[in-house]
Amino acid sequence: MSRHNNSAQHILIAAGGTGGHVYPALAIAEAVREHYPNVSLAFVGSVGGFERPLVQESGVVFESYNEVRAGPLHGVGLPRKLWSAVNLAVGTLQALALMLRQRPDAILLTGGWSGLPVSLAGWLLRVPILIFLPDIEPGLTIQALKPFARRVAVTTAESQPYVPAGKMIVTGYPLRAALRRATRDQAVQHFGLDPARQTLLVFGGSRGARAINNALLDIAPDLLADGIQIIHVTGTLDWPDIERRAAGLSDRYHAFPYLHGDMGLAFAAADLVVSRAGASVLGELPYFGLASILIPYPHAWRYQKVNADWLASRGAAVRLDEDRMAADLLPTIRSLLNDPARLAEMRAKAAALAQPDGARRIAAELVQLAGGQA
DSSP states (O other), X not given: OOOOTTSOOEEEEEOOSSHHHHHHHHXXXXXXXXHOTTOEEEEEEETTOTHHHHHHHHOOOOSEEEEEOOOOOSSSOHHHHHHHHHHHHHHHHHHHHHHHHHOOSEEEEOSSTTHHHHHHHHHHTTOOEEEEEOSSSOOHHHHHHGGGOSEEEESSGGGGGGSOTTTEEEOOOOOOHHHHHOOHHHHHHHHTOOTTSOEEEEEOOSSOOHHHHHHHHHHHHHHHHTTOEEEEEOOSTTHHHHHHHTTTSOTTEEEEXXXXXXXXXXXXXXXXXXXXXXXXXXXXXXXXXXXXXXXXOTTSOTHHHHHHHHHHHTTSEEEOOGGGHHHHHHHHHHHHHTOHHHHHXXXXXXXXXXXXXXXXXXXXXXXXXXXXXX
């Protein structure tokens, strides 16, 4: 189901659910736009999904933005599963109609519910599919999509046990251009920081992490008394409560519900990061050479633990389980920030893991899969 040989390639990108799925897709789309300007792109999200505003704010030009019905099949009760199955069937028909109109030459999937109907439709129409696996170990959605893929791009070779050898390509994690451009001087000015003080960056992902937010606010007065300045990205869900609780804190505590284009500046400003261990830490922390305390989300599959352990085993991070935060978070932060030699060693080991060219590599694979010249 390909286009005529003399026409430009058309690529369909499907992603959704969380920023962890959408941002890699946008980084790859940026690289396609930069290196293969004649290739046309379309985006597919889920109806009512979190991804639409992220795509709109990204600045990446897509020829069309489309939505299909989808829903979760794991971690929900039977009524929701049945409703999701109905949505999946309807979404597959919608994806089939979309592909028959647009006739894509290749499909990129990075995870999220919208990938299921799109992959089914692509498989039925024999459109080649490339999956980017963000985490070292695939989550359930990627595991379900994997059989439909011709190629699977991975962040590190540690994914080898989970991906058929003939399909896997190691590319590194795709980073958005805005992240790669950020500098510390810009960050200091943007956030109004004191360049002589150490900066702690705390975040929990696009939705936020209540346990991390609460643990930080409990110890923030101690950290501020130590002279540390804090950038706290709370996520949107907890923002009203954070605003109320933070009202009396020092002006060296900088809280934001969300940072979209400015997240690179937050990384560039940081001396130490406290965060969940979603897939982005595998690319963003090494790129900025950042030492980290990683707190895997405990109520999901183990992939965040695998990500955290990969960085910790290479000396770039400390893994801290959520049930130990109350006792151990403050002393762990203090022990790292008060030990410049250890902090520098961790930063060097993180930087040694960087693969800054991931987005371009995946874009090249995708264009080649679509029948173009990579």
